[in-house]
Amino acid sequence: MKRMNYIKILCFFAVIAGLGSIVSCGDAKYDTLDTHAYIEEALSGTSQKVTVQATGESFTTLNVHLSNISSTDNHYKLVTDQSVLDAYNHINGTGYIMLPEGYYTLPETITVKAGQYATDALSIALKAFSQEMMKSGESYALPVKLVLQDGSISPMENTGTFVILAESIIEFSAPMFVGAPSLKANKFTESPETYSQYTIEVRFQVANTADRDRAVFKNGGDDASFILLRFEDPQSDNENYKAHSLVQIVGRNRLYLNPSNSFKPNEWQHLALVCDGSSYRLYINGVDSGVLSIPTGATTFSDVNWFSLGDDSYSRWGNCKILMSEARIWSVVRTASQIQNNMTQVSPKSVGLEAYWRFNEGQGNVFEDATGKGHTLTTSATPTWIDGILSTDKATEWK
Known part of the structure; x- marks a missing residue:
């Protein structure tokens, strides 16, 4: 540098x-x-995500630099530091926990030789997660801190720490429905919850976008609390989008927003709606896809319903196949980076996470709330369970 x-x-x-x-x-x-040591990767951000393979070890690298050459050797080591992770979680509103000992290997010695600016790239190994770790639903991270062992050049406080986000490839089962399952969370109906701001997320795959007014999410209520996320426009193919491939938000006072990005059938995709109390923002596959100003106010969640009928008295889903995973309701505004980094899993203990359905039961038609807050989803429809899906899969074959 x-x-x-x-x-x-x-x-x-x-x-x-x-x-x-x-x-x-x-x-x-x-x-x-003065002269300082620093972690090069920390200059462009406080973290990086590493995909941990299902078996063996996965590797990433960090680079240690000096801001100026030294006339003597300087020796360092990387240590884990819970306070670094605590600060990261606080700033980013995340709930990562420390990767357990035995699931990572840090370099034993780090030396920047006299007359040089940097070390060679340092290799860090991450071991495949245990079944218990994967089933826990927790999100793991490795917070490291650069420590001077011998020499005269100390690490910079800000750039001497870094967080490695360890995302494991997860194998899971998912329910496949033919037509609208109309999954309902009765606890919201019995005890409505009001949020001044919120985020709604879901990851899913549909077989087609053959009709309009296909509801992905509904929250019944008065105009101030109305939320409908539905496949709607355009009404026919055009040069930009296939018919009904845009998931539209119809919200407070029946104001609506069409996103600038569409959904593709037969692929796993992610939808997020973020409301800060005065605007809606839609994210399609983690990409900011439009914002709409709305009258200021809180929203009461009273009739939470996933993949239901639209505004009509019959289902426009027809015989369309639907696969679903990772549905969540938050009472906080999730940032673009938080959405992008947590599409396939998030800690059930995350701050502001009010309801979380992983849809990984493997059987039945009752889906538990992973937060432990009791927002169980039920349906009278019977799904076909598809096993052996990986969180890195772009698409899943239909049964």
Whole structure:
């Protein structure tokens, strides 16, 4: 890394830390900041996600640099640090827990030799998760901190830590319905819950988009609390989208928004609606797909219903096949990065997670709330269970 680029980065962190009175970034002098060690990956973010394979070990790398060369060798080690993970969870609204000992291997020695700026890439091994870990539904991470063992150049406080998000490939079963199952959470009806802001998410696969007004999610109530996510427009194929491939939000006061991205049949895809109390924002497969201003106010969840009838008295789902997984309701605004990083799994203990259905029971037509808050989903429809689905699969064959 060039010296002046690093100075700019140090200035940025100085401002963040409130050190503007000590460091003037307009005419920064390198000597003012001294020489520091840092993790290169931490310059562009506080974390990275690693997919952990189902067997054996998976590997990632980190790079340790100095802001200037040293006349002597400097020796470091990477250690795990719970406080780093706690801070990450607090800032990002996540619920990651520490990867257990025995499921990772850190480099034993890290040396930046005299006259050099950096080490070779450091290899970090992550071991395949146990069945117990995968069934727990927890999200795991490895928070590391760079520590000086011998030498004179200390790690930078901000860029000397990093969080590796360890996402395992999960094998699961999912229920397949033919036509609308109309999954209902009766607890919301019996004891409605009101949120000033919220996020609704679901991952699913449909066989076709052959008709309009196919409801993915409904929340019955007055105009102030009305929510309907449905396949609707366009009414016929056009140069941009296939007919009925846009999942539209019809919300407060019957205001609506069509997303700028469409759904494709026969593929696993993700839908998220985020409401901050004054606007709706739709995400399709983690991509920001449109925002709509709405009258300010809270929303009461009183009649939660997944994949139900639309506004008509009969189901427009017809004989369309539906596979579903990872449905959630939050009482917080989820950010784009949170949505993108947690499509296939999230910790049931995550802050603001009010209801979470993983649909991985493997049998029956009753689906438990993984949060333990009792928002059980039920249906009179009988699904066909499809086994052996991997969280990394782009599509699942129909039965």
